[in-house]
Amino acid sequence: MEALQVEIESLKSPHLAVHTVFFGGGTPSLLPPSAVAQILETIARCFHLLPDAEITLEANPGTVTLESLRALRAAGVNRLSLGMQSAQAEELHLLEREHSFLDVIHAVEWARRAGFTLLNLDLIYGLPSQSLERWQSNLEWALRLQPEHLSLYALSIEHGTPFSRWVGRGLMPAPDDDLAAAMLEWSAERLEQAGYAQYEISNWARDLPPSPPLESPRYACRHNLQYWLMQPYLGFGAGAHGYAGGYRYANVLRIRTYIERLRAARQRPFPLSPAAVHIHRQTLEDEMEEFMMLGLRLTRQGVSLETFHQRFGREAREIYGKSISRLCQDGLLEILEEEKRLRLTRRGRLLGNRVFREFLL
């Protein structure tokens, strides 16, 4: 905590307007609410924290109580993201989650009582042996809790994880991508019907009353939009990532080293804190590639080619003309508003990697 405060102080810029704060990665709900309050106070002291800022905290159901949620709300947290994952005990067990679905129901109810009007639920689909029906029932349960926001993630088996070892040894069936595709397609339809708008590959937000067709919905996560729109953000804490001042950087992962580095506290130019270890100076190419690959994740607003031009002084067509034409021909991309906007098609949403990689230079 002390080191974290030191790190925030080290980048103090009272005129820098901050419109979102996100407590995430790991389980921030394990922090006592007083600590969260203290961090927010430090942020408010060091930056110009806007009065209507979106302040999110990721929480595991089962780690919160009515009291803790009240205290968090009082500290200024106004958006809660709950890692529900599944409504089935067996699946939660497989994912090594400590909570039950009952904990989720409680957490949602307490959050409402504590005054949270922005709630997100994270769900995972495409689990080994998960049937379409199972997944459908998970999503139905989640909908009954009436969250403002839903994140649906396909399970991806990453190299080096226990899952990948089990699959490799034949102890678990490999996830079926076709089935996962069917789940996602069904979910998109179901959520639309329930009044949610998909605005990113894995994200939906309640959209009543409907927002304009080429804008992300009102309840979209403003913080995450910051990433996808290639706007700057500062990362604080061990292992945190940041993107600002032409750098992408990451802090040292080990907590002990993190603390040591902040004790030594040598000053570096903004935005690099003493804990930053992986520091990458962005090239123009990096910027253009990432602008496209991140922006195209926004399934509703897509990428603004005008913004591209303003930002890089060149037309996206000049650089990516061939790829754009081919991807449009393949039915993965669409051009909207007379060449001003580029967006994934419905089919393209499921085949995003095929599109994104074409924008790497």
Place this chain on the structure above:
Amino acid sequence: MSRHIRNFCIIAHVDHGKSTLADRLLQMTGTISEREMVEQVLDSMELEREKGVTIKASAVRMEYTASDGQRYELNLIDTPGHVDFGYEVSRALAACEGAILVVDATQGIEAQTLANLYQAIEADLEIIPVINKIDLPSARPDEVAEDISSLLGTPKEQILRISAKEGTNVEAVLEAIVQRIPPPRGDPEAPLRALIFDSHYDAYKGVVAYVRVKEGRILPGDTLRMMSTQAEWKPVEIGIFAPDMRPVAQLEAGEVGYIATGLKTVRDCRVGDTITSAARPAAEPLPGYRHPKPMVFAGIYPVDAEDYPDLRDALEKLQLNDASLVFEPETSQALGFGFRAGFLGLFHMEIVQERLEREYNLDVLFTAPSVEYEVLLRDGRTLRVDSPAELPDEAQIVEIREPWMLIEIITPTEFYGAIMDLVTKRRGIFKGQEYPSPHRVQLKFEIPLSEILVDFFDELKSRTRGYASLDYQFLEYRPDELQKLEILVNGEPVDALAAIVHRKDAYHKGQALISKLKDLIPRQLFDVAIQAAAGGRIISRANVKALRKDVLAKCYGGDVTRKKKLLEKQKRGKRRLKMVGNVEIPQEAFMAVLRLEE
């Protein structure tokens, strides 16, 4: 002078210790010092060292003071160690009066050694048999000596037993060379006749011909003439290998050395040709000159079409040093612009492939190797076809003839059945057997070359735990019931996947190929139908379903760099795919036709 010259070579199977013995001889004669001793000096190419075989011959002069107190000039002529280079071996042997036969004390005589040995005996060389690796615990020198003795008639006690690695008894080898190999004959005053037994290309001196002067002498100022082409030129330099190139004032009858010809390609200076002097030409060339013909053909394509000019340059450079490599431009509907290349054999092809990849850093795609077929057409013409895609329509064909080979396999008797099975499955015909020693059998078969192109050596090795050895030579063209097996991807025939197969194998091979391709062709944005067709019928089909989902679920602030790397990796993987029409096909698919049995 020539009384004190000994010209010899070493005949040995791969790994039986030829290079080690050569190194030892060079060391003991002081030709190279310990310090200069790079292991296996004779194999100068990195590739050869790794493969444990000698590809290009070379020649080294050593000076040796024998036990009789006299100084001798010993010329060691290295011979290529692989079955594809039989002709080169015969020319190297023709440059010698004697040969050291090295046999591994743990392995015994192998087929290819035997083939070379017969050639040496036919060339009238004095054979000095040597049993190597007697230091190994598994050595059985008595048994091997027995075999050699019954083969050559050499009394067992005269067979030297050495360990080239440890240096044991190597001195005795040097003495045997001096005492048993006759000095060269040949009149230094006769018109010049020098045999080219190898060559290499040097950027400064042009083609360097390795020669054995049979008669007459060469002086640096002479105008020389190639007897096969009548081309005349003045040498840039003459000299000997000691072991580096060292100029000398003359080379005369009996000597071995080099002539830097200044010629631009090794094709103008072919192995086996005779060099004479323009001023006083010999009446007849030396016997045995032949122009070895390529037996195996394959398409070579750059993976990235932009590399085409680089590939052409690389092939041209390889050809500078390799007169047997032939190639011409070829265009494939599937693979774009490339070359059709001809090789002496499969091993030769493998060497070319590795050199293109390693020395020239090119990503190349070799199509499945093919033999050259003779196709008799209804209009009476005979067509030579070395690419299955070019086989004319069946209605026009009277018959297809393919090259047959005579193969000899030497193996411990216990593998007799396994080999019979392997060969007969591949249309081989048993022709006879001999027992060179009680536990070894030499089997002779006739077999179509196309049947041994793919996997045959590997299969032979695995069925005999590495004990069998093989030699082969061309026999004749024979007709058989052959037909084209075509692969269609989304209805379009893919020329690079076509094969010519025996009628009775078409169905089975077509099915096997389709099921392989189904696994190898990645899912695309649309369904891909793959079909095998032969004799105008579809014999097998499969469908590669369209890809539905390929997207990273999460990409937040901390994921950007990692996810971008992942996409970059995907993109690189894509470069290794070939676009055939609008279908992406990986390189492995083009090789799948080779690996149907797995």
